Amino acid sequence: MFNQTRDEIYLLNTIDRWRNLQDSQEDYEDIHTLNAQDYISSLNPIFLTAFKNLESLNNFSFIQSRDGILDLIHFFNLYREPRHTLTKILINSKFSHIIPNKWLSNIIFYEDRRTKDISPETNTLVYESGFRNDSIDEDSLYKLTKKYKFDRLFITGEALPKRTDLFHKEVSKCEEILNLKSKYLTRNSIFSFTEENSILYKDNYSDIMFSKSFVSRILSTNGVLPVNYSGPIKDTICDTPYTGINLVTLPEPQSDPLKIYEWLDNNHKKYQLEDLFEQLDNTNNTRKFYFDSTYQFAKSIFENNNKFY
Known part of the structure; x- marks a missing residue:
């Protein structure tokens, strides 16, 4: 189903040449934390924050988002609809509650699996x-x-x-x-x-x-x-000898998670969440994680499945 092209493999192998990164030593050190270092697989794993804009996403036919809730909220707050994005984005199904409905045609949900x-x-x-x-x-x-x-x-x-x-x-x-x-x-x-x-x-x-x-x-x-990860099943798409994913179809959402981002529109100044509106300026920019209010907001989404609104 996922046919990785030579161009996509080349882009993954040369990400340091094109990632959305400012020219400063602090930014360089931020993205080279151990958890965030780049790796290659047949699923095109990459942080959405690597892309300068939505148009650059179209260099890939599909990608697997490596982002957690905090960066996903940042991304979907900046881009609340896909516009002319053709790329399919693999996102873990446990994050489905933060994906705006207008993006769903571009999203493929999955669950992590072991092969044994x-x-x-x-x-x-x-x-x-x-x-x-x-x-x-x-x-x-x-x-x-x-x-x-x-x-x-x-x-x-x-x-x-x-x-x-x-x-x-x-x-x-x-x-x-x-x-x-x-x-x-x-x-x-x-x-x-x-x-x-x-x-x-x-x-x-x-x-x-x-x-x-x-x-x-x-x-x-x-x-x-x-x-x-969940245990092995027949239809696992492997990306290592011991792990992979299986694709899942989720029921229609009962409400649009866009409410999260509309809430941010009305409350970001009060709760000091302005950095969620700043244009992304590097991959996995750990500096924004120093703002405890932003982390705590993402944590509340994680713990409460959006019930805060």
């Missing part, structure tokens, strides 16, 4: 930090401890440079729940990490920042199965 089941002998957990999580899904972690007997805990991912306290808090809570001391996996060490009976856990709150991370890609390619 997780062994009951699993004893190693790799916890992927969500970059700036100020919350952690404790219930999900406790459930894992009931299902598997972990005797090793590894932490990977990176912390927001100006909020390393959040990273340490996240790691401490994880160690407390598993009653284990952790070891840190660096960028270099994830490439060679192939421990048997290990699983990868990405905290649900990471969806605020990323839907597809470089860390998850490398580890799952190595055979570290993502426990957050």
Whole structure:
């Protein structure tokens, strides 16, 4: 179904030449955080913030959005309808509640899948930090401890440079729940990490920042199965030997998520959310994440499925 062209492969391999990036060292460092680093797959994975405008999207017949809720809200707030966009955008179905109805003909929803089941002998957990999580899904972690007997805990991912306290808090809570001391996996060490009976856990709150991370890609390619993904089914479209997606058809939305963006029109100044209206100026611009009000707004969307309006 997804026929990747030579031109698309070339564009993915040369993204540093054309991405929407300002010429400053700070911007360069921002986009090269571990979670956001580029990778290649047959699904054309890319952050929507890489594109300077809607017209440039049409260089691809399809892409897989790597964005989390925060950047998706930013994108759809700037572009509330597709205009002349021909590109099909693969977006995880758990983000369907923030997609304006006028965009639906351009969106293909999917669910993440593993290609094999997780062994009951699993004893190693790799916890992927969500970059700036100020919350952690404790219930999900406790459930894992009931299902598997972990005797090793590894932490990977990176912390927001100006909020390393959040990273340490996240790691401490994880160690407390598993009653284990952790070891840190660096960028270099994830490439060679192939421990048997290990699983990868990405905290649900990471969806605020990323839907597809470089860390998850490398580890799952190595055979570290993502426990957050659903189990194998027949129609999985594989992008690694151990992971893939299946396409899903969702019911007609009962209301138009455009309400989110109309609410922003009326309330962004009051709640200091003006940066959601600024033109995107680089890929995964972490500087805007320093604005706590913007992050908290995205977090409320994540937790409440738009019930705030």
